[in-house]
Structure formats: C-alpha cells, structure tokens
Amino acid sequence: MSSRMQQIRETFDVSTLSAYQIDRVAQLAAKLDAFYHEMNLSALAIRCWPEFARDFGVSPCAAMSLLQSEGMILACEGDIDGALSMIAHQALGAETPFLFDFSQVDFEQDFALFWHCGVAPCNLWDGTCNRSLDTYFAGGKGVTADFVLKSGKLSVLRIDSARGGYRMFLQKAKAVPMEKLLKGTYMKALFDRPVKEVLDLVLDNGLAHHSSVVYGAYIRPLELVAKLKGWKVIQ
Numbered sequence: 001m002s003s004r005m006q007q008i009r010e011t012f013d014v015s016t017l018s019a020y021q022i023d024r025v026a027q028l029a030a031k032l033d034a035f036y037h038e039m040n041l042s043a044l045a046i047r048c049w050p051e052f053a054r055d056f057g058v059s060p061c062a063a064m065s066l067l068q069s070e071g072m073i074l075a076c077e078g079d080i081d082g083a084l085s086m087i088a089h090q091a092l093g094a095e096t097p098f099l100f101d102f103s104q105v106d107f108e109q110d111f112a113l114f115w116h117c118g119v120a121p122c123n124l125w126d127g128t129c130n131r132s133l134d135t136y137f138a139g140g141k142g143v144t145a146d147f148v149l150k151s152g153k154l155s156v157l158r159i160d161s162a163r164g165g166y167r168m169f170l171q172k173a174k175a176v177p178m179e180k181l182l183k184g185t186y187m188k189a190l191f192d193r194p195v196k197e198v199l200d201l202v203l204d205n206g207l208a209h210h211s212s213v214v215y216g217a218y219i220r221p222l223e224l225v226a227k228l229k230g231w232k233v234i235q
Contacts, residue, residue, distance in 0.1 A: 058142075
C-alpha cells in the first residue's frame with residue numbers, strides 16, 4: 001500500500017487531489033493487483049459505474065491506468081468483448097492494449113480523437129505534457145489520469161458480438177502529436193483513409209463504442225483468425 005502511494009506520487013502530478021483521494025487510488029490499485037494475480041486472471045472487465053464512485057469513494061480510472069502500464073488487461077464499463085479484444089492484441093505480442101472511444105471526429109482536418117475518461121496505461125504518456133490525476137466529474141469522485149498519449153503507428157481491434165455471432169473490426173491508424181487540451185487520456189489519430197469512411201463503418205454496422213488499440217502492426221494475423229473462425233471482418 002505504501003509503495004503504491006509513492007508510485008502514484010512519482011508518476012503523476014497529484015496537486016489537485018486530496019490526501020483521501022490519493023489514498024483511495026493507492027488502496028484500489030493494491031487490491032485490484034492482488035485479486036487479479038491471486039485469481040490467476042487473464043483479464044478483468046470492471047463495472048465502474050455507479051458502484052465504485054458511490055461506494056468506494058473514487059472511480060477506478062486512475063488505478064486502472066497504473067496497473068495497465070504493468071501489463072494487466074483491465075476493461076472499462078464491464079466490457080467483456082472489449083477485454084477479449086485486448087487479450088487478442090496481447091497474445092500477438094502487442095504491449096499495453098487499452099480501450100478507447102471514438103470521441104470526436106473532425107471531417108475538415110480528417111482525424112479522430114481516441115479518448116477515454118482517464119484509464120490509458122500511464123507508460124504510454126507522450127513524455128511532454130503534464131501527466132496528472134484529476135477529479136473532473138462525479139462530484140470529485142471521478143479520479144482519472146489526464147495526459148496525451150505518445151505518437152506512433154496504431155492497430156485497432158474490436159471483437160464484437162451481435163445476434164449470436166462474432167465479427168471483427170480492424171483498422172490501421174497513426175497517432176500524431178497534439179497539445180493537452182482536455183481531461184482524460186487521448187490521442188489524435190489519422191487513418192489510412194478518410195475518417196468519415198471509418199465512422200460510417202462503425203455506425204452502419206452498429207459496433208460497440210469501445211475498441212482496443214495498440215502501437216505497432218497487428219492486422220494481418222487477426223484477418224487470418226477471422227477467416228479460420230468464419231467471422232465477418234469489418235474494415
């Protein structure tokens with residue numbers, strides 16, 4: 001517990017948090033770590049709302065950011081299919097997969113914002129902006145990581161269940177530098193096609209709002225997996 005407290009203070013700017021909030025994040029990180037390894041889990045899909053903020057005192061976002069940087073697979077909002085997508089990325093050798101939302105799409109500048117409320121692995125920080133913890137929602141109980149993610153080539157995957165079957169959403173993209181303008185964890189992503197085409201794929205196929213993203217090229221092996229299993233590939 002004390003080592004987690006020190007780790008949090010060394011990793012993040014916690015100047016806006018109270019001692020109680022830092023303590024809660026440290027406790028949760030220690031407890032999730034112990035549970036994950038004692039149960040020999042491959043992944044954990046955490047139902048973060050409304051119970052954590054209401055009953056524990058803080059949301060799990062900041063603790064999840066810390067633990068994901070250590071290789072644990074932690075999915076937000078009880079998203080089991082999202083956790084499966086992250087496991088698949090990790091099985092291919094990708095490091096620190098995490099879930100994001102297509103938060104903003106800019107047709108004029110042709111990019112998407114890969115954002116989430118503040119759970120991305122803290123080791124993927126861009127090394128430039130202020131990497132901090134903040135409490136911007138849930139009346140001060142939504143303790144989240146806040147930083148811009150590093151630049152690089154990206155592979156996107158969503159193993160998605162629909163009507164009793166599975167399909168696979170795959171995309172190539174790249175993260176490019178941006179300023180820290182928002183709360184949460186995020187990156188500016190450019191695709192190898194117009195962003196409107198990607199958005200149309202998501203909307204027309206009714207895909208879930210989370211996808212797993214990793215740095216590197218991990219598309220072709222997943223295409224082969226989908227072919228072997230008879231899954232529809234959406235790309």
